[in-house]
Amino acid sequence: MVSIKAVADRAGVSIASVSRVINGTVARKETELRVRTAIKELGYQPNSAARALKIRQSEQICLSFDDLANPAYVAMTRGVGQALAETKYRLILASAFSSVEEIVKHLETMGRGFADGLIISPIYADKRIAKLISHLQIPVVLVGTMPVGLNVDNVYVDSAIGIGLGVDHLKATNRKRIGLVNGPIDTNPGRRRRLAFESAMKEMGLKYSEESVIQADAFSISGGYEAVSKFRNLDKFDGLICGNDQIAAGVLKYCYENGIAIPGDLALIGIDNIDLASILHPTLTSIDLHSEKRGEIAAQLMLERLADPARPIQKINVKPTLVIRESTAA
Amino acid sequence: MVSIKAVADRAGVSIASVSRVINGTVARKETELRVRTAIKELGYQPNSAARALKIRQSEQICLSFDDLANPAYVAMTRGVGQALAETKYRLILASAFSSVEEIVKHLETMGRGFADGLIISPIYADKRIAKLISHLQIPVVLVGTMPVGLNVDNVYVDSAIGIGLGVDHLKATNRKRIGLVNGPIDTNPGRRRRLAFESAMKEMGLKYSEESVIQADAFSISGGYEAVSKFRNLDKFDGLICGNDQIAAGVLKYCYENGIAIPGDLALIGIDNIDLASILHPTLTSIDLHSEKRGEIAAQLMLERLADPARPIQKINVKPTLVIRESTAA
DNA sequence: TCTCAAACTGTAATCGTTTACAGTGACGTC
DNA sequence: GACGTCACTGTAAACGATTACAGTTTGAGA
Known part of the structure; x- marks a missing residue:
């Protein structure tokens, strides 16, 4: 050497x-x-270890989320990567396919100084996570819903507004019996989207009950497919908002197999606006939550925080947008 | 602290x-x-920096590839992550959306000792990459085609066999005018798949010429869509093998928009067998290259190499398989 | 030519670990 | 009671960089 x-x-x-x-x-x-x-x-x-030891910086930033199989997180990673590309910081990806236990384990090792900062987008609503984050010695940027009691830099998108856009659009195209195919309820997006759906429906004077929600047990294609397979009587609805585009793809597959016409019998809306949405048949109307942009902003916040540890905490709000495609044609 | x-x-x-x-x-x-x-x-x-300095190990393994937007690489990442999960090694992801220049830059910084090993799956066929890899002081496992002159642990899948399976299947279902919608020719998979296609066609006594190949300029949905849009006269073919499933999805979209019936007028085969393949309409026959498994094996090879630097070089061959679905029904 | 400030350079301490080696003490045996 | 062995513990030297601080050179001005 x-x-x-x-x-x-x-x-x-x-x-x-x-x-x-x-x-x-x-x-x-x-x-x-x-x-x-x-x-x-x-x-x-x-030698970077020697340097890190002496200057007390690793020049690495850790990105942590739970589902790399979800293209929305891939997009987020791209955003973070781009923002970091021209800086001295390297990007480490941690716990990309993880359970709560694994996240907790990872967070516990974050004190070893192998990263100067942590960008985290936790989907599980577990109390331990908030606690561990708050005890971290390095700057944290949280992407997504801020757990109560935590106060760090944050970039979030108001899913209530997004869901509102969706319900609004369905109502405007004359759908009245609207349902939600939700993702797992023990996740932040799952919880938030359900609440947002309920209040949007009530606000617009549409009928809402417990039965308006079909529960999928994963934010995935098969999650969506199996949820509606089990539920069966989809003719109850003339419009569905799905927890994300993959769930919507699963629902679409089920409908195709069971002779339910989209958008004829049922209008369908996804969330995230991933590539998939534009190649399905019919193409899928989707609520774009701008994951790549959120990643970019998160990295930007992190860089600014590292440059000035004393600056006030920032909370950046990204506006969701509705991309209308064939699946909700009147 | x-x-x-x-x-x-x-x-x-x-x-x-x-x-x-x-x-x-x-x-x-x-x-x-x-x-x-x-x-x-x-x-x-x-403190991990102090430890790394003293024991001369970072306990990090770097995974480097060029296109995280491709689910096949996501699957590979999952495989590597799983194999590494129970070890002392952390996984770093580098240059996940990169150009040749960026890869070269990254490889140049690999000498700083921030990783104990490099698992790399380079798609670009650039001579500099082989040279830089061969000068690296840390173990390298290469996933994919080994560049000439390089000799490191390797896990590869014989795309020739895979393409052979595809052509074979098309012939067996009575398709005679078979074409290839290839990915970029300056990439390893692009080059290999084209050659494999040519020899498979000739071997089976099918007509092959320069015009049998439609060239896409990216391994993506839009790459496939635009390639066939430009090419137009798809009626020349009754069977198409695509550079990967995303290209196939793009082709499918074009066919749908232009009244070409799949599989009636044209049979379609993708490569990689990603989730997408099973939800397209029709579902897509695909050559599975087992990316997740390759990632797992690569990580395994790396762990063994790190445990015993003197062991002979291993080259592991993964067999492709054909997953038959609706897009090639007779 | 001499002086002094400015510009540069070298010495040595330090970051937080690991680990060879020497030292300490307990305990069993004669 | 002396001694050897064994099990454990502490001292101190690394690992490869950064950076005060002191020392040296350089060159301008008198």
Whole structure:
């Protein structure tokens, strides 16, 4: 392993000078040249562990979420990655397919200093998570619903508004018997979307009851498919909002197999507006929650926080938008 | 920051004893108890930079590929993550949406010791990449086609066999005018799949020419859609193999919009067998390249290599399989 | 030529661990 | 009671960088 000492010897200077050249502080032209030549000749690269130990920074930022199989999180990752690309920070991905237990385990190891900051988008509504986050020594940016009692930088999208847009659109296209195919209720999005749906329905004077909600046990294609398979009597509804686009895809598949015409018999709306939405038959109307943009903003907040630890806490609100496609045609 | 010194003071022992307790070597019962209590009381976590510096290991493994938007790579990431979950290694994701330039940049910084091993699945066929990899000081496992001149642990799937399965199946279901909608030709999969297609066609005595190949400029839905939109006269073919499932989805969309019946007028086969394949209408026959399994094997190879740096180089071959669905019904 | 400030450079301490080695004490044996 | 062994513990030296601080060189001005 070629260390800073080897470079110093080769260039005939002290290690301090080498370090100074690397970090771009004072150095005579000739010294700099000799050091740079030595570095090139030896193929030297500074050891990041030693550097991290000394400067007390790892120059790594950790991104943590629970479902990489969900394209919305992939998009978020892309956003974070882009914002970090031109900085000194590397992106670490942690616990991308995890259960609550795994997240807790991961959070517990975050104190080891291998990351300078944590961007987290927890879907599970578990109390331990909020507690662990609040005890972290490094800056945290939370994407999504802020748990009670926690106060960190935050970027969120008001799903109530999003669901409102959806219900509104269905009502405007003359649907009256509207239901929700919700994702798991022990998750933040699941809980929030259900509440938002209820209040949107009541607000618009539409009939709402417990039976308006079909419960899927995962935010996935098969989750959606199986939920409506079990439920069966979809003719109760003439419009459905789904927990996300994948659930909607599952519902769509079921409808196709069972002769339910979309949008003829039933209008369908998804959430997230992933690529899938535009290639389904019919193409899927979707509430876009702008995941990539939220990732980008989260990374931006993190960079600003790292640059100025004392700045006031920021909460950024991203507006959902409705993308209308064939699945809700009148 | 609470360090090992603080723990030692609290427990009334030396830092060496604390370290020994943590790393599970000799210690008297009472000493161990006092140390563990002190650790708990102070909430101590060992600093990973200091540890990495001393033991010359970062306990991080880097996974590098170029297109996280492709679910096949997400599956691979899941495989790697699972295999690493119960080990001491953390998974870092690098350059997940990258150009050749970015990969080169990343590879150049791999010498800094922030990862103990690199699992890489490069799609671009660029000579610099092979060269940089061969100069790396850490173990590398390559997933995919091995560039010439490189010799590292490798897990690959013989796409020739996969394409062969596809062509075979199309021939068996009475298709004669078979084409390929290929991905970009400057990528490894693109190049390999084209060659494999050509030889499979010739071997089976089917007509092949330059015009049998439609070139898409990305392994994506829009890549497939635009390629066939530009090409137009799809009636030349009665069977198409697509560079991956997303390209196939794009082709399918075009066919739907232009009244080409699948599988009536045209049979369609994708590659990768991602979730999407089973929810398209019609469902898509696909050549499964077992990405998740390859990721798992790659991680396994890496762990074995790290445990025994001297062991002979392994090359593991994963067999592709054909999943037949509606899009190729006779 | 001499002086002094400015510009640069080197020495050495430090970051938080791990670990070789030496030291301590308990205990069984003669 | 002396001694050897064994089990454990502490001291101190690394690992490879950064950075005060002190020391040295340089060059301008007198």
